[in-house]
Every structure is written in C-alpha cells, then in structure tokens.
Amino acid sequence: MSRVFSGIRQTWRAASTNPIFKWTFSTLIWLPTGIVFTDYFYTVKTVAGRSMQPTLNPDSSPWRDIVVFDRLTARVFHQYNRGDVVALRSPSDSKLIVKRLVALPGDKVKTLPPYPDAEVCIPEGHAWVEGDEPFHSEDSNYFGPIPLGLIDSKLDFIVWPPERWGALPTPKAPDPRAPRDLNWRRDMADFERQERRKARVTIGSDTS
Amino acid sequence: MQSIKNIFRNTFQRAQTIEPSKVAYGALTVVNVACAVHLFLNHVGSISFVAGPSMLPTMSPSGEMVLESRLITPDSFKRGQLITYISPLNPSRIVCKRLIGLPGDIICVDPTGNVVPSTEHVVVPKGHLWLAGDNAEASRDSRMYGPVSMALVRGRLVAKVWPLRDAGFFKNTFEYID
Numbered sequence: 001m002s003r004v005f006s007g008i009r010q011t012w013r014a015a016s017t018n019p020i021f022k023w024t025f026s027t028l029i030w031l032p033t034g035i036v037f038t039d040y041f042y043t044v045k046t047v048a049g050r051s052m053q054p055t056l057n058p059d060s061s062p063w064r065d066i067v068v069f070d071r072l073t074a075r076v077f078h079q080y081n082r083g084d085v086v087a088l089r090s091p092s093d094s095k096l097i098v099k100r101l102v103a104l105p106g107d108k109v110k111t112l113p114p115y116p117d118a119e120v121c122i123p124e125g126h127a128w129v130e131g132d133e134p135f136h137s138e139d140s141n142y143f144g145p146i147p148l149g150l151i152d153s154k155l156d157f158i159v160w161p162p163e164r165w166g167a168l169p170t171p172k173a174p175d176p177r178a179p180r181d182l183n184w185r186r187d188m189a190d191f192e193r194q195e196r197r198k199a200r201v202t203i204g205s206d207t208s
Numbered sequence: 209m210q211s212i213k214n215i216f217r218n219t220f221q222r223a224q225t226i227e228p229s230k231v232a233y234g235a236l237t238v239v240n241v242a243c244a245v246h247l248f249l250n251h252v253g254s255i256s257f258v259a260g261p262s263m264l265p266t267m268s269p270s271g272e273m274v275l276e277s278r279l280i281t282p283d284s285f286k287r288g289q290l291i292t293y294i295s296p297l298n299p300s301r302i303v304c305k306r307l308i309g310l311p312g313d314i315i316c317v318d319p320t321g322n323v324v325p326s327t328e329h330v331v332v333p334k335g336h337l338w339l340a341g342d343n344a345e346a347s348r349d350s351r352m353y354g355p356v357s358m359a360l361v362r363g364r365l366v367a368k369v370w371p372l373r374d375a376g377f378f379k380n381t382f383e384y385i386d
Contacts, residue, residue, distance in 0.1 A: 032244035089359030125297035149294035
C-alpha cells in the first residue's frame with residue numbers, strides 16, 4: 001500500500017514541475033468559485049436574434065451584442081421591475097431568451113394580435129414579457145403570462161460594440177429645441193415606443 | 209498554570225507572525241470548498257426537509273427528510289415520479305408534486321370536480337408537465353395554474369431518509385389500465 005502511495009507522490013512531484021500542468025491544475029482547483037460567481041452574481045453573454053431591436057442588436061451594428069447579466073437581483077433577491085430587460089427560460093423549450101418585463105402580478109395589460117384576449121390580468125407569481133420589436137418576437141403575446149421563476153437574470157451593461165458601451169439607457173424625451181437630426185429622431189422614437197408600452201399597462205395594487 | 213500561560217503567549221506570538229496574504233489565501237480556499245459543496249448539492253443531489261399537507265399520505269406534513277436527485281433530463285421523466293419544481297405562484301418556493309401527464313397527454317383537469325367541473329380536459333403542451341398533489345383537497349397544483357414548464361423543474365425525489373422506520377425508495381404508484 002505504502003509503495004502505491006509513494007509512487008503517486010513521485011509522479012505528482014514530477015508532474016508539478018511542469019508549468020502547463022501547474023496552470024491547468026490551479027485553474028481546475030478554482031473552478032467551483034468561478035461557476036458559483038457566474039451562477040449567482042454576474043455573467044457575460046452574447047445576445048442572438050432580433051427580437052429586442054433596436055435596444056439590442058440594432059441593424060446598424062455589424063456585431064452581435066455582448067452584455068453583462070445580473071443574476072443576483074433576479075435569482076437571489078427575486079426583485080423585478082417593469083421596464084427591465086431580462087433573460088428568461090422559454091416556457092416551451094427551456095432556451096434562454098431576452099425580453100422586456102412589461103407587467104408584474106396584479107397588472108392589467110392590453111395584449112397584441114396573436115393573443116386571444118384583448119386584455120389580461122396578470123395572475124399571482126407571473127409576469128408579462130415582450131420583445132421591443134413586436135413582429136420578430138415570440139413573447140407573452142404567444143405563450144401568455146410566464147411564471148416569475150423562469151426569469152434567470154437582468155441585463156445590466158452592454159460591453160460590445162464599443163460605441164454603445166455602458167449601462168442600458170432609459171429612453172428620455174429629447175430637447176424639442178435641439179436640431180432634429182438622425183440621433184434626435186432615434187431618441188424620440190425610442191421614447192415614444194416606451195410611452196406606448198407603458199400606456200398599455202394598468203398598474204395593479206399587488207406589488208409583490 | 210505557568211504552562212497554560214506559556215501556551216497562550218506562544219499562540220499569541222505565532223498569531224502575530226502570520227502573514228495577511230496567507231490568511232486571505234486560506235479564506236479563499238474555504239470559500240472555494242464551500243462553492244464546490246454547493247455545486248454538488250445543487251447539481252447532483254441533496255437531502256432536504258419536506259413540509260405541507262399536499263402530499264399526504266406519501267409524505268407527512270412535517271418532520272420528514274428526503275433525498276432529492278438533481279440528475280434529470282427532459283426525456284427521463286416518467287408518470288408517477290415525484291418532481292420538485294419552482295412554484296409558478298412564488299419564485300422563491302420549491303414545491304413537490306406527482307407527475308401525472310407528459311407532453312401530448314390528454315388530462316382530465318380535475319377528477320374531483322372541486323376546482324373546475326370534472327368534464328374539462330386539456331392537452332399538455334410541448335415542454336410542459338402536468339403535476340398534482342396526492343392530497344387533492346389541500347394542494348395547489350396544475351389544476352390551479354395549468355401545465356408547468358420543464359424549465360421550472362429542479363429534480364425528483366428518490367428516497368425518504370427520515371424518519372428511519374419509513375426510510376426507503378419511493379415506489380412508482382402509477383398503474384396503467386388497458
């Protein structure tokens with residue numbers, strides 16, 4: 001038995017002088033902390049698809065957006081706000097999809113075409129999610145209110161492309177006296193879209 | 209007495225010579241081990257308490273511990289298994305119910321007729337499960353909130369470990385009638 005152990009020890013000593021082995025080993029040793037960090041705190045992901053245009057992956061950008069998702073508020077504290085961009089598991093095939101949180105439990109929402117009813121009241125523990133681009137998006141207008149438990153993380157920060165680097169902006173009404181160039185019209189369009197979305201939601205008394 | 213004093217002094221002196229970098233490394237190692245244990249419990253399996261009257265008589269309302277397996281795949285589900293999932297009514301609650309219907313099954317929504325008339329039937333959609341408590345009177349389950357998405361499922365219960373006299377694997381109580 002002791003011979004086996006001394007053999008192991010000798011192999012170990014020989015291997016631990018190898019720099020490649022050393023690097024791999026120390027990385028593997030610290031892997032659990034890394035996985036827990038990405039599972040419960042922050043994670044970086046690439047957004048595919050055009051359902052969140054023009055907030056994410058606008059047609060003007062040749063790249064896919066790379067963004068930071070915050071898992072702490074959604075998974076650990078279970079805090080959700082209307083207007084947040086969230087990643088959630090699709091209820092039908094469990095894939096991660098990115099949508100905007102439109103309504104929370106107790107709210108009333110005026111729905112868009114594919115949905116059978118004109119207005120829904122969001123039940124307890126559920127939420128209404130929609131893509132910013134309504135015609136390229138499979139969202140609550142298809143599958144109805146989703147359980148809050150499906151929400152995986154909240155989008156916090158755009159990392160790539162560099163010209164849109166920074167926290168996700170909230171659209172504000174542009175200055176009416178400013179010159180009405182391309183940027184002004186884009187800001188105005190973003191703001192109007194946000195206002196239209198808000199106008200379809202009647203906020204209920206349930207704030208849980 | 210003298211010797212105890214000496215021991216104290218020695219420990220104190222040794223404590224002063226400990227480098228902060230070593231302390232930090234030790235703390236990080238503890239965190240790392242805790243993370244590894246957490247990952248094992250979260251992805252392989254763990255022992256947890258069950259509470260609530262909804263699964264009577266399979267499980268008593270309090271004081272029982274069960275072994276939960278997290279090693280599940282979408283095609284490993286079988287009717288009659290005990291499934292744990294995040295409650296669609298409250299994202300911070302984990303609940304356990306019996307798996308009644310797989311995707312494509314036609315389900316009688318409420319055979320007892322308490323919540324909805326027993327003539328109502330639904331087809332379980334793709335990627336969803338129909339889950340119901342064994343004690344229909346005191347259970348909030350698919351009869352109330354409809355089919356549950358597989359994305360909410362966490363694992364399945366394998367065995368009861370406490371109390372010891374009831375310990376054993378859960379049997380699949382499902383019977384098929386030809």
